[in-house]
Amino acid sequence: MVLCPVIRKLVSKRVVLASASPRRQEILSSAGLRFEVVPSRFKETLDKTSFSAPYEYAMETAKQKALEVANRMNVKDFRPPDVVIGADTIVTVDGLILEKPADKQDAYNMLSRLNGKVHSVFTGVTIVHCSSKDNQLQTEVFKFYEETKVKFSDLSEELLWEYIHSGEPMDKAGGYGIQSLGGMLVEYVHGDFLNVVGFPLNHFCKKLVELYYPPPRDAIHHVKYDSVPSVETFEVLSDEEHGSSTQGNLTIKLEGDNAFSSGAPGSLGKNKIGQDVMGEPVEKCSGDMESLTKFPSTLVELLDGFKASKAMFVACKLKVFDLLKGKAHLKAKDVADHISASVCGTERLLDSCTALQLLKKTNQGYSNTELADKYLVSDSEYSLHGYIMHANDHVWPLFTHLESAVKEGTNQNHRAFGKNTQDLFQDSYYHSMETKLRFMNAMHSIMKLTARGVATAFDLSRFRSACDLGGCTGALAQVLIQEYPHLKVTVFDLPDVIENVSGFQPTGQDTSRITFTSGDFFKDNIPEADLYILSRVLHDWPDDKINALLSKISDLCTPGSGLLLSEMVLDDKKRNRSAWLQSLNMLVQTEGKERSSYEYRCLLEQHGFRNVEIVQTGSLLDIILCTKC
Numbered sequence: 001m002v003l004c005p006v007i008r009k010l011v012s013k014r015v016v017l018a019s020a021s022p023r024r025q026e027i028l029s030s031a032g033l034r035f036e037v038v039p040s041r042f043k044e045t046l047d048k049t050s051f052s053a054p055y056e057y058a059m060e061t062a063k064q065k066a067l068e069v070a071n072r073m074n075v076k077d078f079r080p081p082d083v084v085i086g087a088d089t090i091v092t093v094d095g096l097i098l099e100k101p102a103d104k105q106d107a108y109n110m111l112s113r114l115n116g117k118v119h120s121v122f123t124g125v126t127i128v129h130c131s132s133k134d135n136q137l138q139t140e141v142f143k144f145y146e147e148t149k150v151k152f153s154d155l156s157e158e159l160l161w162e163y164i165h166s167g168e169p170m171d172k173a174g175g176y177g178i179q180s181l182g183g184m185l186v187e188y189v190h191g192d193f194l195n196v197v198g199f200p201l202n203h204f205c206k207k208l209v210e211l212y213y214p215p216p217r218d219a220i221h222h223v224k225y226d227s228v229p230s231v232e233t234f235e236v237l238s239d240e241e242h243g244s245s246t247q248g249n250l251t252i253k254l255e256g257d258n259a260f261s262s263g264a265p266g267s268l269g270k271n272k273i274g275q276d277v278m279g280e281p282v283e284k285c286s287g288d289m290e291s292l293t294k295f296p297s298t299l300v301e302l303l304d305g306f307k308a309s310k311a312m313f314v315a316c317k318l319k320v321f322d323l324l325k326g327k328a329h330l331k332a333k334d335v336a337d338h339i340s341a342s343v344c345g346t347e348r349l350l351d352s353c354t355a356l357q358l359l360k361k362t363n364q365g366y367s368n369t370e371l372a373d374k375y376l377v378s379d380s381e382y383s384l385h386g387y388i389m390h391a392n393d394h395v396w397p398l399f400t401h402l403e404s405a406v407k408e409g410t411n412q413n414h415r416a417f418g419k420n421t422q423d424l425f426q427d428s429y430y431h432s433m434e435t436k437l438r439f440m441n442a443m444h445s446i447m448k449l450t451a452r453g454v455a456t457a458f459d460l461s462r463f464r465s466a467c468d469l470g471g472c473t474g475a476l477a478q479v480l481i482q483e484y485p486h487l488k489v490t491v492f493d494l495p496d497v498i499e500n501v502s503g504f505q506p507t508g509q510d511t512s513r514i515t516f517t518s519g520d521f522f523k524d525n526i527p528e529a530d531l532y533i534l535s536r537v538l539h540d541w542p543d544d545k546i547n548a549l550l551s552k553i554s555d556l557c558t559p560g561s562g563l564l565l566s567e568m569v570l571d572d573k574k575r576n577r578s579a580w581l582q583s584l585n586m587l588v589q590t591e592g593k594e595r596s597s598y599e600y601r602c603l604l605e606q607h608g609f610r611n612v613e614i615v616q617t618g619s620l621l622d623i624i625l626c627t628k629c
């Protein structure tokens with residue numbers, strides 16, 4: 001999704017981010033910008049004393065970073081980038097400029113200087129417009145900076161060293177990462193938070209507005225873009241409208257190194273060498289821009305969606321991220337050798353993963369991004385590997401029969417796996433040890449990631465015993481006993497599951513308050529508890545089965561007993577895309593569906609539950625708590 005229409009202006013351009021900073025990559029890609037990452041090789045060694053102000057230093061360094069990449073990419077017979085973005089973040093305190101610490105002692109020196117004080121964080125940003133004539137690179141440079149003030153609490157030596165030993169300070173300006181553990185050091189922030197993280201997105205969008213929607217002639221002395229215009233305002237600022245009000249040549253003074261002129265209707269503006277600022281001839285640009293405004297980027301994203309998913313699935317399946325974990329870099333050939341695959345295929349897969357920001361690519365080779373290290377490596381604490389393998393091996397084949405599922409209104413297990421499902425879990429998830437463990441792995445990984453949110457959405461401290469029906473490996477139970485020291489939890493699931501839970505238990509954690517009991521909640525007796533939990537269970541079943549289950553639970557409850565559900569709640573207003581897609585997912589693989597908050601409320605009240613409260617998290621799971629009256 002492109003929230004900010006001005007970002008769309010760059011959609012058909014070759015945009016390059018001249019930065020190795022994973023934070024900058026994340027900020028810009030979250031804003032919907034599509035770009036390649038080519039880290040700059042410019043050494044950050046400019047003489048600081050030669051600048052009149054610290055931000056001048058940051059802007060110049062950002063400029064040199066971007067120009068180094070622009071020059072390096074201007075190779076004969078290759079298309080040069082249209083736009084190169086460079087950035088540099090520094091911290092200033094007591095008249096000193098702090099960059100990334102060289103070692104732990106340096107980090108300590110920096111953090112001690114910041115301790116208990118207010119300091120400034122400056123990020124200098126440069127946008128370089130490039131074009132190439134007879135292999136000569138022509139550039140136009142626009143630069144700006146943003147300042148944010150940050151106050152550190154009074155911190156003990158012990159805390160500073162503990163933080164330094166976490167390793168976090170080492171690649172961060174000033175020796176801290178405000179977005180992670182370093183956030184704990186900070187008392188307040190005045191200004192743009194993302195600027196501290198490494199990229200002032202808001203100011204960047206304003207700069208794009210200045211560059212791509214120069215104010216019409218009449219307004220030139222009056223219009224000041226104090227804030228990013230609202231989406232509606234952008235729509236009004238269409239190229240056509242803008243063009244018609246800028247007949248004749250008009251020079252606009254930009255804050256950057258250059259002024260450029262705007263003339264032909266619909267053009268971006270001509271520069272001194274008679275080209276538009278994106279390096280295209282003006283006449284051509286006019287037509288281009290018209291089609292650009294109408295470019296259906298949302299559709300292109302959807303067209304590419306399945307390719308992107310599959311590229312990530314395959315890289316996970318081939319354990320590419322496991323291989324790259326902890327390695328500085330590997331060349332495509334080395335990766336190919338390890339995963340027993342072709343070099344040409346591996347290279348394309350690695351490059352696609354780089355474009356998807358799962359990998360980083362430099363001249364030395366490929367390495368994992370932070371995201372991949374955290375979630376795609378199979379043995380990381382919050383790995384989604386198990387869930388991704390389930391998506392690849394189970395959900396993907398089912399989705400290839402979506403058309404039949406829609407026409408027939410039923411799941412497609414028979415088409416995808418040649419099996420009719422009489423008993424959903426037995427026939428589709430537990431029919432072999434391999435599928436069973438794959439499914440358990442998937443549920444375990446997604447539950448580990450979401451358990452804390454489920455456990456803490458409501459204060460459950462009034463309950464002394466809980467029964468997690470369909471609780472699988474007990475990943476939620478583990479978090480529940482951590483959060484509620486007086487709670488005992490029974491995990492109730494099919495014998496097929498309970499027999500295999502031991503491999504999923506944490507080591508070195510007291511799990512004595514968790515009991516695993518096997519049974520079928522439709523057929524067998526359910527253990528007694530003050531609180532019943534159904535997490536991602538109801539969506540598997542049709543209404544008749546749900547009514548049977550809720551009635552059984554309701555009969556077991558005494559007044560004051562609780563029922564906690566976690567599901568994706570459908571919401572017409574919020575149009576939460578994951579929930580609607582999950583509902584299709586339920587169609588192709590189960591007998592169930594996702595439901596709206598109204599549907600859940602009706603179901604629960606029908607079975608004697610009251611005080612139905614719903615916390616819509618907007619992320620993967622929404623949480624519902626109600627009480628038996």
Ligand SMILES: O=c1[nH]cc([C@@H]2O[C@H](COP(=O)(O)OP(=O)(O)OP(=O)(O)O)[C@@H](O)[C@H]2O)c(=O)[nH]1
Nearest residue numbers: 019020021023088089172173177178196197198
């Ligand atoms: O709170 C935070 N403060 C700063 C950061 C990160 O710090 C670095 C700043 O370094 P620099 O601007 O030189 O950028 P590099 O990482 O070296 O990448 P380039 O290739 O662009 O030079 C930056 O990564 C910030 O994101 C932080 O994360 N949190």
